[in-house]
Amino acid sequence: MGINDDQQAPLTIAQARAEWDVQKAFLDSCSYGPPPRRGWDAMQRSLDQWRAGSLPWQPWAESVDTSRELFGRLVGVPADQVATGAAVSQLLVPIAAALPDGAEVLIPDIEFTSGVYPFAVHADRGVLVRTAPLNTLAEAVDESTTLVSFSAAQSATGEVADIPAITRRAREAGALTVLDGTQAAGWLPLNAADVDFLAVAAYKWLCAPRGTAFLTMPTEATAADDSHPRRAEFFDRLKPLAAGWFAAGGAASYGMPMHLADGARAFDISPAWHSWVGMTPALELLLGVGVEQIHTHDIALANRFRAGLGLEESNSAIVTIDLDQGKLSWPGALDRLDAAGVRYSQAGGNMRFGFHLFNDEADVDTALNAVTDTMTS
Ligand SMILES: Cc1ncc(COP(=O)(O)O)c(C=O)c1O
Structure with a gap:
């Protein structure tokens, strides 16, 4: 199977699932995503090439541009608006640095650290990180807010943000918006232009190897906002602070003058080659299935799990159970989950289960059987 372009029929979930060798019942996509076989194989081939010294590095580096283009398709923006890096926290550095002294950053009170600390480390120049509950984040935006940073789906609880309400209010107040899609991209339809x-x-x-991350940003033309001087001033200050040879377009270069690549590519850092080789086929596969189809599948599994636990339906592929809620008996449930081979995680005092395209109803039922046996009513 090659790239599934828009003309081809989408892959079914069952066809896609056949590409995973993941053990039963892996329900921990919130921590890391096992690769499809085509991603694993491509990465192993490139590692062999590295080991034997049989190829130049350029084909590995080309995976960055291919992945950039595929990710742009996934979130609805052209490749020149996509920067690549190694981690979310690293990619947020230039944004935080562009904030003026004394700026206020608004975040949900349970936001994952990588969307918080890049801003909080600027406290010495008066940058204030203010928190508000996720469900009232939109109302908490006011004229003093310079930037709102929030996750599309929360790491600790799986809660899905009301993106339209938050971005609408931010726009009215002239505040910038940073959306962390790490726990959402791949199952929740996201539009980077929002x-x-x-x-x-x-x-x-x-489902890519560690060391791969994306940041989308507006073009110079779309960033210009005459009605909000504060926003315009921010984009004037935005600089690719980690610029090196890769930010110059990917060919080795020397000395001055500086020639940065056009668009978001100037914000690239030198890539972890082999991780990007493993990423490209995974993105092709996810696009081949389509996020809408994955969304329907993942939510159905999550809601099957929620129903079994006596919880209301939700719009998230992530289900969390508060360890202090008193409904489950500990450590019995943990022991039973371990014995059943269920992989899940603990985050922010919650047990966290993620349901993705390689999971099926049997995975849900394995976890349910382990947990509900220990439930108290
Ligand atoms: C919402 C969210 N953002 C980002 C990350 C990862 O951050 P980084 O790429 O800085 O390691 C995680 C990891 O758990 C996360 O849950």
Whole structure:
């Protein structure tokens, strides 16, 4: 199978699932996403090439541009609006540095650290990180807010943000928006054009190796906002602070003058080659299935799990159970999950289960059987 372009019929979930060798019942996509076989194989081939010294490096580096283009398709922007890097926190550095002294950054009170600390480290120049509950984040935006940074799906709880409400209010207030799509891209349809910046670490729901991440940003033309001097001033200050030879377009270069690549590519850092080789086939596969189809599948599994636990339906592929809720008996449930081979994670005091395209109803039922046996009513 090659790239499934728009003309080809989408792959079914069953066809896609056949590409995974993941053990039963892996329900931990919130921590990391096992690769499809085509991604694993491509990466192993490139590691062999490296080991034997049989190829130049350029074909590995080309995977970065291919992945950039594929990710752009996934979130609805052209490749020149996509920067590549190694981690969300790293990609947010230039954004945080462009904030003026004394700027206020608004975040949900349970936001994952990588979307918080890049801003919080600027406290010495008066940058203030203010928190508000996720469900009232839109109302918390006010005229003093310079930037709102929030996750599309929360790491600790799986809660899905009301992106239209938050971005609408931010736009009214002239505030910039940074959306962290790490726990969402790959199962939740995201449109990068809804926000100023969309940052995604690809090693979870995009099933890529660690060391791969994306940041989308507006073009110079779309960033210009005469009605909001504060926004215009911000984009004037935005600089590719980690610029090196890769930010110059990917061919080795020397000395001055500086020739940065056009568009978001100037924000690239030198890539972890082999990880990007493993990423490209994974993105092709996810696009071949289509996020809408994955969304329907993942939510159905999550809601089957929720129903079995006596929880209401939700719009998230992530289900969390509060360890202090008292409904489950500990450590019995943990022991039973381990004995059944269920992989899940603990985050922010919650047990966290993620349901993705390689999972099926049997995975849900394996986890349910382990957990519900220990439930108290
Ligand atoms: C919402 C969110 N953002 C980002 C990350 C990863 O951050 P980084 O790429 O800085 O390691 C995670 C990892 O758990 C996450 O849950």
